[in-house]
Amino acid sequence: MNIWVAYGxxxxxxxxxxxxxxxxxxxxxxxxxxxxQRRHTQGDVxxxxxxxxxxxxxxxxxxxxxxxxxxxxxxxxxMGHGHGAGHGITDWRSISKPPILWLNTAMLILSSIAMQVAxxxxxxxxxxxxxxxxxxxxxxxxxxxxxxxxxxxxxxESGYVMTTGPAGAFFYVLTALHGxxxxxxxxxxxxxTIRMRSxxxxxxxxxxxxxxxxxxxxxxxxxxxxxxxxxLST
Amino acid sequence: xxxxxxxxxxxxxxxxxxxxxLTKYIWSQDHKVIAIxxxxxxxxxxxxxxxxxxLMRLQLGFPHSFSLIAPQNYYQFISLHGMIMVIYxxxxxxxxxxxxxxxxxxxxxxDMVFPYLNMVSYWVYLLAVLVLVAGFFVPxxxxxxxxxxxxxxxxxSGTPGASWGIxxxxxxxxxxxxxxxxxxxxxxxxxxxxxxxxxTMMRLPLSVWGILMATVLGLLAFPALFVSxxxxxxxxxxxxxxxxxxxxxMGQPTGYNGGSPLxxxxxxxxxxxxxxxxxxxxxxxxxxDLLSTHARRHIFxxxxxxxxxxxxxxxxxxxxxxxxxxxxxxPYFGFFFATTTLIIAIPxxxxxxxxxxxxxxxxxxxxxxxxxxxxxxxxxxxxxLTGLFLGNVTVDVPLSATYFVVAHFHLVMGVSPILVxxxxxxxxxxxxxxxxxxxxxxxxxxxMTFIGTYAIYLPMYYLGILGVPRRYFAYSDAIKFIPPSVxxxxxxxxxxxxxxxxxxxxxxxNLVWSFFNGKAAGGNPWRATTLEWQTPQTPPRHGNWGDKxxxxxxxxxxxxxxxxxxxxxxxxxPPDTSTPIGHGHSAKP
Numbered sequence: 165m166n167i168w169v170a171y172g173x174x175x176x177x178x179x180x181x182x183x184x185x186x187x188x189x190x191x192x193x194x195x196x197x198x199x200x201q202r203r204h205t206q207g208d209v210x211x212x213x214x215x216x217x218x219x220x221x222x223x224x225x226x227x228x229x230x231x232x233x234x235x236x237x238x239x240x241x242x243m244g245h246g247h248g249a250g251h252g253i254t255d256w257r258s259i260s261k262p263p264i265l266w267l268n269t270a271m272l273i274l275s276s277i278a279m280q281v282a283x284x285x286x287x288x289x290x291x292x293x294x295x296x297x298x299x300x301x302x303x304x305x306x307x308x309x310x311x312x313x314x315x316x317x318x319x320x321e322s323g324y325v326m327t328t329g330p331a332g333a334f335f336y337v338l339t340a341l342h343g344x345x346x347x348x349x350x351x352x353x354x355x356x357t358i359r360m361r362s363x364x365x366x367x368x369x370x371x372x373x374x375x376x377x378x379x380x381x382x383x384x385x386x387x388x389x390x391x392x393x394x395x396l397s398t
Numbered sequence: 399x400x401x402x403x404x405x406x407x408x409x410x411x412x413x414x415x416x417x418x419x420l421t422k423y424i425w426s427q428d429h430k431v432i433a434i435x436x437x438x439x440x441x442x443x444x445x446x447x448x449x450x451x452x453l454m455r456l457q458l459g460f461p462h463s464f465s466l467i468a469p470q471n472y473y474q475f476i477s478l479h480g481m482i483m484v485i486y487x488x489x490x491x492x493x494x495x496x497x498x499x500x501x502x503x504x505x506x507x508x509d510m511v512f513p514y515l516n517m518v519s520y521w522v523y524l525l526a527v528l529v530l531v532a533g534f535f536v537p538x539x540x541x542x543x544x545x546x547x548x549x550x551x552x553x554x555s556g557t558p559g560a561s562w563g564i565x566x567x568x569x570x571x572x573x574x575x576x577x578x579x580x581x582x583x584x585x586x587x588x589x590x591x592x593x594x595x596x597x598t599m600m601r602l603p604l605s606v607w608g609i610l611m612a613t614v615l616g617l618l619a620f621p622a623l624f625v626s627x628x629x630x631x632x633x634x635x636x637x638x639x640x641x642x643x644x645x646x647x648m649g650q651p652t653g654y655n656g657g658s659p660l661x662x663x664x665x666x667x668x669x670x671x672x673x674x675x676x677x678x679x680x681x682x683x684x685x686x687d688l689l690s691t692h693a694r695r696h697i698f699x700x701x702x703x704x705x706x707x708x709x710x711x712x713x714x715x716x717x718x719x720x721x722x723x724x725x726x727x728x729p730y731f732g733f734f735f736a737t738t739t740l741i742i743a744i745p746x747x748x749x750x751x752x753x754x755x756x757x758x759x760x761x762x763x764x765x766x767x768x769x770x771x772x773x774x775x776x777x778x779x780x781x782x783l784t785g786l787f788l789g790n791v792t793v794d795v796p797l798s799a800t801y802f803v804v805a806h807f808h809l810v811m812g813v814s815p816i817l818v819x820x821x822x823x824x825x826x827x828x829x830x831x832x833x834x835x836x837x838x839x840x841x842x843x844x845x846m847t848f849i850g851t852y853a854i855y856l857p858m859y860y861l862g863i864l865g866v867p868r869r870y871f872a873y874s875d876a877i878k879f880i881p882p883s884v885x886x887x888x889x890x891x892x893x894x895x896x897x898x899x900x901x902x903x904x905x906x907x908n909l910v911w912s913f914f915n916g917k918a919a920g921g922n923p924w925r926a927t928t929l930e931w932q933t934p935q936t937p938p939r940h941g942n943w944g945d946k947x948x949x950x951x952x953x954x955x956x957x958x959x960x961x962x963x964x965x966x967x968x969x970x971x972p973p974d975t976s977t978p979i980g981h982g983h984s985a986k987p
Binding site (some may be wrong): 214216219220223226227230231234235238241242255256295326327330333337348 | 618624640934
C-alpha cells in the first residue's frame, strides 16, 4: 500500500489521540445548555445539549469515511500508481465519463442546499418552508440517483461493462456504494417527511431528524465531490 | 446542580419492563438479554470451530486413519475454524457479549443509548452466523481458502468451495460487519454519553476502556474487510479483475487480467492486525479488573494502563504489513513495519509489568477467575515474546508459514483471550444468574485447560524451528528434512488437543448445572468495587438501577485502602472517615 497511506493512518491516529485527550476531561452528565437548546433536544436526552443521535451519526460518518477512503486507496493501488505496489500493472484504461454526471452533481448540490435551507427554516419556526425545502432536498437526491442510473446505462451503451476493465468496474462499484448510502438517507428522509405531514407532529419533534439528515446530506455530497474528482482525474 | 443523565432520559424506562416472553427474551431490547443472546450464539458457533480443530488434529496425528477427512475437507476445516474463532466467537463474545452486558452496568446507565439498534445488531449477527453455517451445505461445501481467503486461489476451481462456499463466506462477513457497526455505534456512544454522574472517563473500569478502544478499532478496520469482500465477490461472481491476475486454472485461461492479489493482502491485513487487538484489548481490560479484584489491590498505574490501551489502538493501524514480509512487497516497507511492530511492544509490555505489579504484595485470592487471569499473564507473555521473533523481517522469513507461527498466534490471540473469557464468565456469572459456578469443576477446568494448551502449543514452537510447514494435509516421506519424530510429536499434540476439547464439556456442564443448582451468589460475592456489583437486584432487572441512578465518587480500584473498615469501597460510596478515598483520586461526583 502506498507509504503515504501509512503515514496518513499515523496522522489519523495522532488526531484521534488528540480528540481523546480532550474527551477524557469531559463530564457528559454536566452538559446543560440554555432553555432553547434544551427544548430543541427534548425527547432525546433531556437537558443534555448533545443528543446521542448526533454522536452516533458522527461515529457512523467516521465509519463511512473509512470505507470510502479504503476504496479510494484500493483504486489508486489497482491503477498501479502506488510505490509499494509497483508491479507494472498496465491494464488500466480510463473510461469516458458520461456528461450527465455534471448534471447529477448539480442535483446533489441543490439537494444539499435545500436541506440546509430547511434546517435554517427550523430555527425560524417556519413550518411550511421547512416542509417545502425538506421535500425538495429529497426530490433532488432522488433525481441524482435516477441520473446515476442513466450514467450507468450510457456507460454500458458505450461498451463499458463491469468486466471491461478495472476503471469501469471501480466506477460501477463506487457509484453503487455511494448511491446505496444515499438511499439509506432517503429512507430516514421519507420517514421524516411523512411525519411532517401530520399536524399532530410539532416541528420540534422532527428537528433532530432534519438536522441529522442535513449533516448526512452534506457529508454524502463531499464524498461524491471527492469521488467525482477522482474519476475525472484518472 | 441540575442535570439529567442521558441514561436516565426516559425515567419511566425501568417501569416499562417488557412483560411477554417474546419481548422479554426473544425480541428484547434489554442490553443484558442481548448480551446473553450474543454469548450463547457465539459459544454455539465456537463449538463448531472447536469440532473442526479436533478433526484437523485427528488427521495430523493419525494421517489417513479417518476416511471422512479428505484433503479438501481438511482445508475447509482450517478455513472455517480460523474465521469462526476470530470473528464469530471472540469478536462477537467480547464486544457483543461482554460489551453489551458490562458497558451500561459499569457506566451506571440504564441501557444502551440505542436499544432498538442493539436488538437489530444481534439478529443481524445471528443472520451472519446462519449464512456462514449454510456454507457447509452448498454444492462444493464451505471455502477452503484459509481464513485469510487470499486470492487468486480462493476463487479458482482447484480450491474447495471456490464456487459457492467463498460467496457464502464473503456474504456472511459483510452481514457480520453491518451487525458489528450497529452494535459498535451503541457501545461508543453509550460510553461517551451515558455515564452516570461522577463517572469521569478516568474513573471508568479498565474493562470498559478495553471494550471501547476495541470497538473504535473495529469500526475503523472492519470497512477494510468489507471493501475486500465486495471486490472479491465481484471477482468471483461477475468476473471483474480487482484482485485476480491473468492466470490459467487447470490448464484453461480464466479470463482474468491485471488484478493485484497483493492489494487484497494489504486490505485484509489492514483489517486483520487491528482485529488482533479487537480481541486483545477487551481481554486486557477485563483481566486488569479480575486481577485487581481478586488480589484485593488497586490496579498498578491506572493512567498508564489507559494510555497504553489508546497507544496500542492507534499503533495497531500501522503494523499490518508485518503479516506480509514474504509477499514480495517493497523491502523498505519491511523496515518500516518491523519498527512499528517493535514500538507497539512498549505499551504492551507496560501493561504486562503493571499486571505483575498489581499482584505484587496483593492479598491474592486464588479463586477460579484469578487462576484464569494469572494463566492469561503467563500465556500472553509466552505468545507475545515469540511475536518479537516474527516481527523482525530476517527472523520471520525462515519461520514464515511454519508451526512456529501457528503456536505464536494461537497462544497470543487464541488461548490468552479465551482464558480471559473463561475467567470473566466465572467472575460475572453470579451477577448474570444469581448463582455461583461450581468451584471444584472450575478448578479442574482451569488446570486441565491450562496445562493442556501448553502440551499442544509448546511442541509446535519446536516443530516450527525444525521448519515443519503449516497448512499441510499430511507430511509425505518425500519431505526429507522432516524427521520421523515429528509424527510422534503430532500424535502427542493431537491427544492433548482431544483432551483439552473434552475438558470444555465440563465447563458447559458447569454452566448448565450451576444455573439450576449453584450456590446463591448474593449481590456482590467477590466484594468488588465496580458499579455492576452494586445493583439493587441480582440479576439486575430491566433498567438496572431501580428508581435512582448511582452517583460515583471514586475510581474503580479502592481495594485495601488504609483506614477503611473493609478491604473494598464501591465506586458509589461517598467518602467519609471510614471510607476514605484511596490514591488521591478526587471525591467530587
